[in-house]
Amino acid sequence: MARPTPELRLAASLPTTQTIEHTVSLARRIREMEASPTQAVDAKAKALKAAGEPVIGFGAGEPDFPTPAHIVAAAQRAAELPASHRYTPAPGQPVLREAIAEVTSRTAGRTITAAEVVLANGGKHALYNIFMTLLDEGDEVIVPAPYWVSYPEQIKLAGGVPVVVPTTGEAGFQATVDQLEQARTERTKALVFVSPSNPTGAVYPPEVTAEIGNWAAEHGIWVITDEIYDRLVYGDTVFTSLPAVAPDAAPRTIIASGVAKTYAMTGWRVGWAIAPVEVAAGMAKLQSQVTSNVCNVAQAAALEAITGDQGPSEAMRQAFDRRRRVAVDALSAIDGVSVFEPTGAFYVFPSFESYLGREVAGRQIASTLDLAEVLLEEAKVALVPGEAFGAPGYARLSYALSDEDLVEGITRIGALLQG
Numbered sequence: 001m002a003r004p005t006p007e008l009r010l011a012a013s014l015p016t017t018q019t020i021e022h023t024v025s026l027a028r029r030i031r032e033m034e035a036s037p038t039q040a041v042d043a044k045a046k047a048l049k050a051a052g053e054p055v056i057g058f059g060a061g062e063p064d065f066p067t068p069a070h071i072v073a074a075a076q077r078a079a080e081l082p083a084s085h086r087y088t089p090a091p092g093q094p095v096l097r098e099a100i101a102e103v104t105s106r107t108a109g110r111t112i113t114a115a116e117v118v119l120a121n122g123g124k125h126a127l128y129n130i131f132m133t134l135l136d137e138g139d140e141v142i143v144p145a146p147y148w149v150s151y152p153e154q155i156k157l158a159g160g161v162p163v164v165v166p167t168t169g170e171a172g173f174q175a176t177v178d179q180l181e182q183a184r185t186e187r188t189k190a191l192v193f194v195s196p197s198n199p200t201g202a203v204y205p206p207e208v209t210a211e212i213g214n215w216a217a218e219h220g221i222w223v224i225t226d227e228i229y230d231r232l233v234y235g236d237t238v239f240t241s242l243p244a245v246a247p248d249a250a251p252r253t254i255i256a257s258g259v260a261k262t263y264a265m266t267g268w269r270v271g272w273a274i275a276p277v278e279v280a281a282g283m284a285k286l287q288s289q290v291t292s293n294v295c296n297v298a299q300a301a302a303l304e305a306i307t308g309d310q311g312p313s314e315a316m317r318q319a320f321d322r323r324r325r326v327a328v329d330a331l332s333a334i335d336g337v338s339v340f341e342p343t344g345a346f347y348v349f350p351s352f353e354s355y356l357g358r359e360v361a362g363r364q365i366a367s368t369l370d371l372a373e374v375l376l377e378e379a380k381v382a383l384v385p386g387e388a389f390g391a392p393g394y395a396r397l398s399y400a401l402s403d404e405d406l407v408e409g410i411t412r413i414g415a416l417l418q419g
């Protein structure tokens with residue numbers, strides 16, 4: 001029997017296609033799709049915890065803070081209004097689309113209009129809408145690795161072909177124009193550009209962002225830029241929106257973002273895509289047939305999040321910054337673990353390569369997939385192996401968890417690895 005893919009091994013505790021395809025003939029698009037490994041690790045860690053296991057979950061990129069009170073209060077008020085109980089426009093309520101346009105205009109280097117904004121059920125759904133609206137069968141999309149788990153699967157779902165460009169920690173986890181040019185073919189339709197990056201925390205400097213944007217513009221390539229971590233940058237690092245430094249790329253740039261990470265709102269499911277009006281209209285049409293409007297109560301919460309007091313979200317950013325330094329120091333102190341210092345998002349992506357081919361807790365470790373299994377079973381620590389992000393040898397730890405859990409979890413990793 002073929003060796004299960006990383007994603008299916010990770011998702012083994014979930015009712016994936018692997019467990020149901022024997023009795024039901026599922027569509028090929030679902031049979032061939034991998035379950036989300038980040039979701040799988042998170043679900044497994046939460047289930048073990050609920051069962052009383054002392055698991056520390058570094059899995060999902062999810063702030064441990066509650067959503068700020070003023071945002072929750074806005075949702076409560078909205079829930080009382082009969083207007084919230086009715087359908088609203090599929091691409092989103094005008095007031096929220098306008099607010100998103102206004103806020104994004106400050107970083108995108110041009111004035112964005114509400115007609116370009118299409119709300120979705122989270123950033124992930126916004127990305128799905130983008131790929132479905134933009135790609136035809138066989139269109140190639142360049143995806144630098146390490147990449148977030150859902151890009152390749154969503155591209156394939158839309159009939160596209162992900163073309164992976166690997167990058168390393170030594171190269172700052174940044175793709176170069178030379179690499180992108182080597183990956184370009186006549187079928188190249190788009191590039192996925194992510195900065196700050198999930199899973200590495202790397203942030204492209206403005207000049208490299210401009211080079212990449214200009215390259216895309218020169219070749220008529222669309223840029224799908226995932227800006228969900230735009231506000232989570234640390235130290236002297238600045239966030240650069242690609243169209244702001246490469247204006248020639250702007251007419252073919254689509255921005256994906258949402259409130260989940262900045263405002264501790266992962267469960268509210270409000271994201272958006274900002275695209276040229278023709279593409280935005282296409283996404284709105286798709287959404288009119290698939291989901292209709294995003295939950296009105298969640299839209300009210302998102303409006304308060306982006307237009308209201310930014311103090312609580314800044315306080316969370318500062319907490320992430322502190323935890324980032326704690327995580328980097330603690331991981332760096334473990335023998336054989338090399339750590340790329342993240343300057344954005346809330347992930348650290350260390351290399352565990354020196355442990356491959358060795359024994360840990362009496363078990364042979366052939367891959368970071370094996371290592372993740374051993375860490376979960378023996379140390380009760382959940383992290384996401386690099387295989388899930390197209391980067392074997394590494395693993396992703398989210399540091400958006402409490403200070404105590406962060407220290408305790410990394411201490412357990414160190415104790416297990418150093419025997």
Ligand code: GLU
Nearest residue numbers: 036038039059060061198
């Ligand atoms: N973006 C988060 C992560 O990478 C959420 C999990 C997911 O939906 O994949 O962990």
